[in-house]
Amino acid sequence: MKKHQRYQPMPTSTDVTRREFVKLGAATAAAGGIVLGVPSFTGAQDRTPPPAPETNINDFMKVPKGKHALPGPFPGKVVEVKDPRSLVDDKIDAKVVAEMFERGVRTLTGKDMKESFGHFFEPGDVIGLKVNPVGPPLINTHVELTQAVVTWLLANKVAPDHIVVWDRFDYMLKDAGYTADRFPKGVRIEGLQTMDETGNSWKDASGNHVSLDKFDKDVYYFAKGIVGKGVRGYKDDEFYLNQHVYNGEYSYFGKLLTKQLTKIVNLAAYKNTGAGISMATKNMGYGALCNTGRLHAPLFFNVCTEVLAAPVVREKLVLNVTEALRAQYEGGPDKNAQFVYPNHSLLFATDPFALDMICHRQLVAKRKEMGIAVNENPRFTDYLHYAERLGLGVANPEKIQYVRV
């Protein structure tokens, strides 16, 4: 049986500078969007499925791993805390959620909260809390969990302005209730980019994208031939660029990650995306950089592994919590109340790949229980095994230590 090619090394041609690479990418995009196209209905006639596109994963893996690199101090360990008091009559009990958070962290580390803090953080850290604001009020990362994390950090003398609640889009944060009045003074709430969903006001007076300067052009995820033009769903570059800031073969990481944050806590929501899941690794994989629309069709879940392999994420992502107070087994990643159920749990891991494997299996079981069509093709968890081969986590269910409290 033939296998998909997992990845290929970056081109070794050293006489092409990165700036020239960008130019080449733009030229390819200009031609490719029209002449070659990206995988689409119209271009699919008699097309042999291509191998996975070449990316710069090898460049990421060449960087030696540091002290806090994934999978962290507890590879393959996943803790689930359940408490039926956490969600009653559709209302989240913040106090119970805070208790669950403490229980989860303590069970994961085997230490008290102060010692646990020392596992993950150092004095002076600037800590980003990556939330998922898509699907409010049902199936996003709820403010109550984020508040519990902030309280823990403040109790351990992290300065409020060293705590940044973030996602890609500022308006989505606001829609999900992430406003300054919900947090202690000084805690920052930031979108990597401003995105006007009606497409009216994302350029400044001089015609530049208002978020242009929020991305670091020196730190990127590269996918050869996957250009940010002609992306299905976008009839022209105007709308594409509204959401993605740049096009071309490069997805740049936010400067928030590359220049400011020294640690990241990943607070994901518990939901499906098609036959797969959109939880811990996707929250980071598609939330840390721009120009992601181009990646969905050709690379999709591989992005969840390869972006997390980037040193800017791999060395900083110290803790993952998947919020499953409510869970959604179908119709995600946006909300669909038909498929949302109270689940009353939080799941914890330093290893996001083990965490996602547990959640994927739970969601498959739930879909079966609810009579939903289940596509169990192994490709939907291939990216987790890929991460294991890269040494970023544990995906083999038999090696995962799953603790329920």
Next chain:
Amino acid sequence: MARRRPLLKIALTLGLILASTAPSVAQKPAGDALLLPADGFSGTWKKNGPMRVFTSADLYGHINGGAEAFLELGFEQLTVQKYREGANELTVEIYRMTDPTAARGIYLARCGKEAPDPALKERHTASRQQILLQRHRYYMVVYNTAGGAANAPMLVQAAQAIVPKMPADAQVPALTLLPPAGLVPGSARIIRGPVGLQALYTLGDGDILQLGGKITGAAGDYKDAGGAITLIVIDYPSPAAATAAFNHLKANLDTYLKPTSATASMLVFQDYEKKFGVASVNGKRLEIRLHLARQPAKEPGFGARDSGFGENACVQPSPHGQFPPDRGNPKPG
């Protein structure tokens, strides 16, 4: 350099054409304002904020990650309007699809187990958090945005204010492709591309069945003594198109599926759960059966004589109402 100029010229020309035909902010459509409940409906509910309209170009901006299914089935525009009464709020979303089949397709993909409200006659499902409803080429969602149970009756009233302004519902011919006998209730789906197909099964990368967002197939689950199977039926515009799609599938079968036998009109494969699938083409019809407990019979001349359920079972689907039971030759091909 000179060789590049024609390509550049073509690219620029096409770019200008695309730019001139692409919708701009100024050209945004007016939306389905006439369908919306009037300001002050049910006495005290007022519009809260401006009506927003999304086209295929910016649907991603509204339903991040969920737009593909709409676009694949055939989407024209979305009209969104919020309403408020004191602390209560609801949101009306009216998706105008290209045709009733597209609207039914998105409804079936998202409705789950239906729980109708007796006050509504259209195809819908209602809960205290939302109503999903389909009529003609419209798919509508009314959200109880504020979330309170007391607000739930207003969802029905909002739907009642909208539905009479929609055209009468229409038939969805694709659904008649599915034999009604044995069809598991709630399992019917409409497929026009890889997003819809992948929710059920992965046959290969990309638009493996060459539906192109235009050709419509139907899928449904059936149960018999052999267990549950999924049936996909597609009528292509011509026998040549059906054969081309079949050949494309045969040549690009997913790497996790192992072909066990193949002829010019039939492909049998085994999947990762050791179950079998069979794709067969006959005229302009492509039929695929999945999750078969045992290997289907082979066509005559392909090495099998004991098909058990007849040589035509896989090749010629029964015209209407019946398809052969899942039994066949347990020997590997």
